Amino acid sequence: xxxxxxxxxxxxxxxxxxxxxxxxxxxxxxxxxxxxxxxxxxxxxxxxxxxxxxxxxxxxxxxxxxxxxxxxxxxxxxxxxxxxxxxxxxxxxxxxxxxxxxxxxxxxxxx
Amino acid sequence: xxxxxxxxxxxxxxxxxxxxxxxxxxxxxxxxxxxxxxxxxxxxxxxxxxxxxxxxxxxxxxxxxxxxxxxxxxxxxxxxxxxxxxxxxxxxxxxxxxxxxxxxxxxxxxxxxxx
Numbered sequence: 001x002x003x004x005x006x007x008x009x010x011x012x013x014x015x016x017x018x019x020x021x022x023x024x025x026x027x028x029x030x031x032x033x034x035x036x037x038x039x040x041x042x043x044x045x046x047x048x049x050x051x052x053x054x055x056x057x058x059x060x061x062x063x064x065x066x067x068x069x070x071x072x073x074x075x076x077x078x079x080x081x082x083x084x085x086x087x088x089x090x091x092x093x094x095x096x097x098x099x100x101x102x103x104x105x106x107x108x109x110x111x
Numbered sequence: 112x113x114x115x116x117x118x119x120x121x122x123x124x125x126x127x128x129x130x131x132x133x134x135x136x137x138x139x140x141x142x143x144x145x146x147x148x149x150x151x152x153x154x155x156x157x158x159x160x161x162x163x164x165x166x167x168x169x170x171x172x173x174x175x176x177x178x179x180x181x182x183x184x185x186x187x188x189x190x191x192x193x194x195x196x197x198x199x200x201x202x203x204x205x206x207x208x209x210x211x212x213x214x215x216x217x218x219x220x221x222x223x224x225x226x
Contacts, residue, residue, distance in 0.1 A: 036217075044155070044204070044217050089155065099145070099206070101155050 003027045004092055006102035013109050019077040021105045023090035026071065030092040034099070035064060035075050038087045047088070048075070080109045114138055115207045117218025124195055124225055132190045132221045134205030141207035144188035146180060149202045149220075161188055195225040 005024045013019045023033075031052040036044035050057040050064045050073065057064050063076045077084055087104045094100055114137040124130050134144055143162050147155040159175075161167035161182035169175045177199075179191040188207070192199055205218040 046216070099157075101157075 002103075003030075003094075004090060004100045004102040006088075006090060006105050008105050009103070010106040010108070013080045013107065015082055015109055015111050016079045019075075019080045019084065019107055019109065021075040021077075021088050021090075021107065023073045023075075023102050024071055025073075025092060027092070027094070027100075028071065029095065030100075032093055033064070033066065033073050034091045034093075035062075036089045036091060036101075038089065038104070044089060077107075080107075082109050082111065085109050115141075115205065115216045115218045117205050117221055119221060120219055121222040122224070124223070126196055126225055127194055129191055129193045130195055130223060132192075132203055132205070132223075134188045134190070134207065134218050136186050136207040136209075136216070139207075139209050140185040141188070141209060142185065143208045144182055145206045145208075146178075146188075146190050147204045147206065149204065155204065158190075192223065195223070197225045199223065200225045 003026050034049040035047040037047045038044040048059050048062050048064050050066050052068060055066050061077055066073045085108050087106045089101050089104045091099045091101045116135045116137055118133045122130055145160050146158045148158050149155050157170050158173045158178060159167045159169045159180050161180050163182050163185050167180035177193055179193060182188040200223055202220050202222050204220045207216055
């Protein structure tokens with residue numbers, strides 16, 4: 001049972017435009033969500049997070065939106081840059097702090 | 112932010128030998144460490160969770176006798192791939208969290224190639 005789902009395996013966006021990466025979850029007990037970015041042959045790096053008491057968190061070009069009723073979150077990157085090309089994972093800690101990851105979305109930003 | 116150091120970053124070994132991967136938390140006490148494996152074009156798969164001073168908890172399908180995890184101190188956990196085979200070739204990543212933390216910090220990952 002996939003508790004965290006990223007239904008789009010890949011996304012291609014032109015430089016300067018907005019990238020929107022989506023994530024859905026099934027466990028209503030999740031109360032904290034994280035986005036990680038991963039370049040090839042490197043470990044994932046933390047990008048941005050959001051607590052369930054908020055519906056939006058912004059950090060520079062990155063904004064995460066949370067819709068608790070829909071059990072959906074999204075990561076917006078604007079403007080997108082070629083260096084943003086990577087695989088993005090959303091994740092949520094379960095009640096043992098184990099991170100449950102989505103399957104990832106590969107973002108490619110082209111000039 | 113907190114730093115987790117994973118070593119080596121890549122290793123090539125012969126089939127049948129054992130390989131040890133180290134994961135160190137450099138500026139915080141990691142009460143819990145997680146070991147992940149990533150296959151090409153696939154998500155991170157949690158292999159096991161280790162709490163300092165106790166035996167690791169392995170995820171279903173992960174052979175505990177093959178992937179030995181030791182978490183003897185609050186700053187170091189090791190993963191030993193015993194009698195490695197080519198199918199063990201993968202990217203292994205550790206992450207570490209201190210007590211009550213809401214996020215875990217990741218190591219740089221180790222690319223293991225078994226020939």
